[in-house]
Amino acid sequence: MFLLVFITFVLFRVCKFCKVKIKLFYLPKMSSRIITLAQLTPKMMMNKRVISSLLLLPLWSNLVLAQRPTSTLSPQPSQTGASQLKLQLPLSAESISRNFTTKMPEKRIAPTIESAADFELKLPGFLNKNKTLALLLDYDGTLAPIADNPKKTVMPIATEVILNKLAKHPNVFLAVISGRGIRDVQGRVGINGIMYAGNHGIEIESEDGSRHDYQLPVEVQENYTHLVKELRANVEKNNAWVEDKRVSLTYHYRDTPVDIKESQKQVAIKIIEAHGFRANQAHEAIEAKPPVNWHKGEAARFILKHKFGENWADEIKVIFAGDDTTDEDAMRLLQGLGKSFRISTDPEIQTFADFRLARQDLVSDLLKWISDAYGV
Numbered sequence: 001m002f003l004l005v006f007i008t009f010v011l012f013r014v015c016k017f018c019k020v021k022i023k024l025f026y027l028p029k030m031s032s033r034i035i036t037l038a039q040l041t042p043k044m045m046m047n048k049r050v051i052s053s054l055l056l057l058p059l060w061s062n063l064v065l066a067q068r069p070t071s072t073l074s075p076q077p078s079q080t081g082a083s084q085l086k087l088q089l090p091l092s093a094e095s096i097s098r099n100f101t102t103k104m105p106e107k108r109i110a111p112t113i114e115s116a117a118d119f120e121l122k123l124p125g126f127l128n129k130n131k132t133l134a135l136l137l138d139y140d141g142t143l144a145p146i147a148d149n150p151k152k153t154v155m156p157i158a159t160e161v162i163l164n165k166l167a168k169h170p171n172v173f174l175a176v177i178s179g180r181g182i183r184d185v186q187g188r189v190g191i192n193g194i195m196y197a198g199n200h201g202i203e204i205e206s207e208d209g210s211r212h213d214y215q216l217p218v219e220v221q222e223n224y225t226h227l228v229k230e231l232r233a234n235v236e237k238n239n240a241w242v243e244d245k246r247v248s249l250t251y252h253y254r255d256t257p258v259d260i261k262e263s264q265k266q267v268a269i270k271i272i273e274a275h276g277f278r279a280n281q282a283h284e285a286i287e288a289k290p291p292v293n294w295h296k297g298e299a300a301r302f303i304l305k306h307k308f309g310e311n312w313a314d315e316i317k318v319i320f321a322g323d324d325t326t327d328e329d330a331m332r333l334l335q336g337l338g339k340s341f342r343i344s345t346d347p348e349i350q351t352f353a354d355f356r357l358a359r360q361d362l363v364s365d366l367l368k369w370i371s372d373a374y375g376v
Ligand SMILES: O=P(O)(O)OC[C@H]1O[C@H](O[C@H]2O[C@H](CO)[C@@H](O)[C@H](O)[C@H]2O)[C@H](O)[C@@H](O)[C@@H]1O
Pocket: 138, 139, 140, 141, 142, 145, 146, 147, 148, 149, 150, 151, 153, 177, 178, 179, 180, 181, 243, 250, 252, 254, 282, 283, 284, 285, 287, 324, 326
C-alpha cells in the first residue's frame, strides 16, 4: 500500500514539475465533487478500481486543483486543511469508499408495502424501543398528500397526532427535510423541538434554533437572481408560476393547458440549465437546484452526524421516507445504513429506497408501526 501511495505521489510531482496540465475524464450525468488524497482510506487504496484510477490519473484529462466552496456548516468532510491537494473527481471520497468497497448502489424496483401489517411482516424486529430511532421525513407527498397548490397542503389528523407524540419520545429523534423554504415547512408541520431542513437541505435549523446554512458561491447566488428574473419574464404565463425560495426555486406548471404544457416546461428547463442550475422533475413542477454537492442526502448525513456523532450508523436506527426525485439522494446515501421508503403509486418506479410505499396514506401506518413499537 505504501508503494502505491508513493507511486501516486511521484506521478503527481513529475506532472507538476513538467507543468503538464492533467485532465480527468468528464463523466456525463455525474456531478463533479471534490476529494482529497488524504481521504482515501487504506481499504479504498487496496481496491483495484481505486488503484487503477490513481495510476491512470496522469493520462486522464481535466485534473483540477480546486477549493471546496466555503460553508458555515460543520462537520465538513473535506475541510481538513487548506494546504491539502484537492482533486476534482467525479465522485466524493465518501461515495468512492461506499461504492467501491461495497456494492455500487443502483436504483431498482423495490419491494412494496401495501398495508399496515406489511411493515412488521417485511421488517420483523427492525424497531427496538431501547434503541434510538432517527426518523427523517419529507413533507410534500409524504407527511401531507400532494395538493394542487403548495398553499393548500395539510397533514392528515392521524399523522399530526402521532408525529406530535413521537416528537416527545426520548428515544425518537425527528427531522423534516423538505424542498420548501425552511420557515414555510416549519409553519406547516408546526412542531417545536425537532430539526428542520429546507430548500433541499441548504438551510438547516436545530431544535434549539441554531442555524447551519450551506454557503453558496457568490456566482451561484448571482445566477439565481438572474434565473428568477428570466423565468418570470419568459415562462411565467399560461398559469405556470415561479416559487422563489431565495436559494432554490420551483417552477409550477400544473394548471398550464395540456397542449402547451410540455413545450413551455422544456423552455423553463433550458433557462434553468443555462444558468447552471439543476432541473429535477417533481409533481407537475420542476425543481431548480443550485449546482453544488449538497442535497437532501448530505443534509440527512449532516443532521445524523451533528446529532449522534461520527458513528451514528452503529449507534442508532434510521428511517427515511420521501416521495420525490430529490428524496432519492437521501435514499442513496442511507443505503445499508437505515431503511428508506419511497412513496409512489408506480409499481415500476426505480428507486434507491429499500421499500416502495404504494400510497401516501401508508405514511400514517408507518408512523403507527413506529409508535406501537416505542409504546407511544
Ligand atoms: O421536499 P418536499 O417537502 O416534498 O417539497 C417538495 C416541493 O413541494 C412543493 O411542491 C409540490 O407540492 C405541492 C403541494 O402538494 C404541489 O402543488 C406541487 O405540484 C409539488 O411539486 C413545494 O411547492 C416546493 O417548493 C417543494 O420543493
